Amino acid sequence: MxxxxxxxxxxxxxxxxxAAVLPSGRAVPAGRAGTNIxxxxxxxxxxxxxxxxxxxxxxxxxxxxxxxxxxxxxxxxLSAPTWVGLENYEKLISGDRRYExxxxxxxxxxxxxxxLVLVFSLTVAVVLNRGLAGLAIYRSLFYVPSLIGASVxxxxxxxxxxxxxGVFNDLLGLFGFEGRSWVTNPRYALSTVIALNVWTFGASxxxxxxxxxxxxxxxxxxxxxxxxxxxxxxRRITLPLLTPVIFFNMVxxxxxxxxxFTQAFVISRGTGGPVDSTLLYTVYLYQRAFQHLxxxxxxxxxxxxxxxxxxxxxxxxxxxKYWVFYGDK
Numbered sequence: 001m002x003x004x005x006x007x008x009x010x011x012x013x014x015x016x017x018x019a020a021v022l023p024s025g026r027a028v029p030a031g032r033a034g035t036n037i038x039x040x041x042x043x044x045x046x047x048x049x050x051x052x053x054x055x056x057x058x059x060x061x062x063x064x065x066x067x068x069x070x071x072x073x074x075x076x077x078l079s080a081p082t083w084v085g086l087e088n089y090e091k092l093i094s095g096d097r098r099y100e101x102x103x104x105x106x107x108x109x110x111x112x113x114x115x116l117v118l119v120f121s122l123t124v125a126v127v128l129n130r131g132l133a134g135l136a137i138y139r140s141l142f143y144v145p146s147l148i149g150a151s152v153x154x155x156x157x158x159x160x161x162x163x164x165x166g167v168f169n170d171l172l173g174l175f176g177f178e179g180r181s182w183v184t185n186p187r188y189a190l191s192t193v194i195a196l197n198v199w200t201f202g203a204s205x206x207x208x209x210x211x212x213x214x215x216x217x218x219x220x221x222x223x224x225x226x227x228x229x230x231x232x233x234x235r236r237i238t239l240p241l242l243t244p245v246i247f248f249n250m251v252x253x254x255x256x257x258x259x260x261f262t263q264a265f266v267i268s269r270g271t272g273g274p275v276d277s278t279l280l281y282t283v284y285l286y287q288r289a290f291q292h293l294x295x296x297x298x299x300x301x302x303x304x305x306x307x308x309x310x311x312x313x314x315x316x317x318x319x320x321k322y323w324v325f326y327g328d329k
Contacts, residue, residue, distance in 0.1 A: 067299045067302060067303070068303065070296050070299040071088055071089075071296060071302070072084065072085055072086070072088070072296070074088075075295040076293045076294065078293070081295075081296065088296055088300035089300050089304075091297065092300060098279065099284065099301070101276050102276075102280060102283070102284040105272075105277070105278065105279050106280050106282075109194060109257060109264075113197045113257045113260075114250060114253045114257055117198050117201045117204055117253055118253065120198055120205075121204035121207075122204075122205075122208050125205050125208035125209040125212055126208075126212065126238070128142075129213065139205075142202045142205055142206075143206055144202065145200045145201075146200045146203040147202075149197070149199060149200030151262070155265075155266025158192065158196050158263070158267060159183055159267050162182040162192045163182075163184075164179070164181035166179075183268075189267070189277045190277050192267060193263050193264050193267055193278050193280075196267070197260060197263060204252075207245060207248070215241050219237050220237060240325045241325070243324045243325045244324055244326060247320050250316055254312055254313065255309055258305065258309050258312070259309075261280065261282040261283060264278045264279075264280045264282075264283050265283050265286065268283070270283075270286075272287070281301070281305055284301070285302060285305070286298075288301065
């Protein structure tokens with residue numbers, strides 16, 4: 001008798017000992033397995049990074065580089081840019097009174113807005129931290145203005161509220177005070193823009209509230225045993241422990257205030273008036289770029305603004321060593 005057929009050989013060759021098997025089923029020697037797998041992982045990572053890289057180069061790096069080049073040119077969009085060197089920067093320093101006025105208005109806006117937002121947000125956070133019922137509701141109500149405060153709709157509403165026949169004058173009339181058109185009066189127009197910016201203190205308030213809830217109660221209990229009153233507890237415990245958060249909010253608010261645009265633009269109807277009293281730096285930059293089509297000049301203004309923000313931010317960081325308290329120091 002002939003022996004029967006032996007067992008059929010498998011169509012798949014078994015992987016050598018120590019080799020890795022790729023998802024395709026192909027065996028890779030042990031020495032090359034790690035390298036190929038890492039290449040596959042890196043390829044997948046780069047695929048996920050492509051949208052971010054496209055945004056980084058297409059929305060940030062390339063436009064910033066082009067803006068730097070245009071700041072040294074005379075460019076009106078309708079014709080090719082012409083190289084003029086430092087002429088735009090020289091004009092900023094010596095030949096533009098409206099530019100100088102926009103600097104002064106912006107410094108006043110930042111100088112009043114940042115401290116007021118810090119005080120209001122910290123005060124409200126301290127009150128909410130006392131354990132009020134419905135804390136989540138109050139926190140949401142105070143936070144909402146920070147989401148919508150920079151919108152065009154709120155700017156138009158604010159213009160109506162502080163207009164000659166606005167709600168604010170109606171409230172003053174209840175107490176026997178005569179109202180006026182606050183947004184068209186050069187003396188008070190900037191104050192209405194500052195008030196709108198202060199009204200959006202919700203984001204800073206939420207950060208302060210989160211920091212307050214991290215302070216141990218044992219600190220206050222020990223202070224109570226020593227006979228400290230509420231103000232002494234706030235001054236000696238709460239405020240020092242909140243200085244890192246105050247520093248953080250101050251940096252963010254300073255940068256945001258220098259970049260503020262929508263409120264002043266909408267309330268002044270895009271003119272920066274009355275009599276340039278609300279002509280913030282960004283509003284004037286917009287006018288030179290999109291109303292006068294002086295893109296080279298506007299680019300130079302943008303770079304000066306960037307340098308100014310960097311200098312003010314560096315100044316805050318430098319001063320932090322004198323007033324910011326960290327628990328590990």
